Amino acid sequence: MTPTALPGDRPFVLLATRAEDRPADEEYALFLRFTGLPPERLRRVRLERDPMPALDLEEISGVLVGGSPFNASDPLERKSPVQRRVEAEMAALVDEVVARDTPFLGACYGVGTLGTHLRAPIDGTFAEPISVVDVSLTPAGRDDPLAAGLPDTFPAFVGHKEAIRALPDHATLLASSPTCPVQMFRVGCNVYATQFHPELDVDGIVTRIHAYADYGYFAADELDVTLAAVRRAPVTAPSRMLRTFVERYAR
Template sequence: MLPFLLLASRAENAAAEDEYAAYLRYGGLEERELRRVRLEATPLPALDLADYSGVIVGGSPFTSSDPPEQKTPVQHRVERELAALLDQLVARDFPFLGACYGVGTLGSHQGAVIDRTYGEPLGAVEVELTAEGLQDPILQGVPQTFTALTGHKEAVRSLPPHAVLLARAATCPVHMFRVRTNLYATQFHPELDADGLVTRIDIYRDAGYFPPESAEELMAAARQFTITEPMAVLKNFVARYAR
């Protein structure tokens, strides 16, 4: 099997390793089947897409909608590299799954309005599939309403007409969308379980996602969650596009 490519940008080693392990576990992948590039640490190397089954973009502390003057040189570089890569992926309708930060990257690339109108704190949210989502192969086996874990400062306020809305929530109107046939983005985390959320709350307690003094309460609440349905998105993506 040709490997999938995970493009990560979490500078904190604990968060980066936990995320990578989660994609392996819930994607049903071996390490040789999921190559990783940590974009916060190294520029994106030249890629031949023929060497990969698909591209996955993980979550990130970067926020696409930040004013340019507030972004670091590293964030500007990562955004340029991802935009150039998406030029190729969209033109070829190449398999792509962007989780959380993928909404900002794919959404911005395709002309969506990305801002902070519908940010959601770290925690659980009830997600509902649209009629199109119920028919999409990447959502096969996912119930019409399910609980997922999320945490984001920005989100899609409006999609461009050519994008297909697949899932929404009362607190965030765009939780998953598709561009063309094979490019997907989710606002929720298809790789994140309760233990992973606890890890991220601890690591990002001072990152502006929630008041730092609420971290312990949020971690205690996270330990009560049982999250299983969103992982089907990742499993289905791998099964559909592995070659």
């Protein structure tokens, strides 16, 4: 994908939390590819390694959040010191983002961070195995500018141990799937989260399957089944959202 011609010069910020270098670097490369941003316009912050830097939201175009091995619903005693630090730093940032309605798009872990801010119930009720599922836009989703160009129903990559069980009334549901009712939502006008992964292609999710084979997403004897599940159908539509996001909010 060629770089996007964008107005202004303020960068977007990608907040990442993957400790493993290969999936972390591939995640950044995929965000660059699907947003069309050059590296100087997408600043990556690896929160699993470094503290959250001071971010002046007036000096950036928007915030992107990648996926994470962290689960917001894990009991506190099971969370590492790094996870507890990241969650506290993300919570402070999301509070400010929502208050200012700063452009924000969180993929998968964005549901945990934004859902926690909303005090939505987050648990394993609607967990989905690593696979391709059919995601359908709601009427509000079909009218939302971030979903412009998406079909009413499209295949998307998922794989998560927790999800929002019920969305608060002050958030807008934009997309659902048969096995997970909250696949995408918006708060205010410019703050979004998706449970599915718009930043992934099949090679990227295969890398993650191998990298996180021991993290409890699937049983030890289910590797081949899981690899086959992500090839069930071609996944091309969700990544359009990333390009739309940067074209809409670059300044």
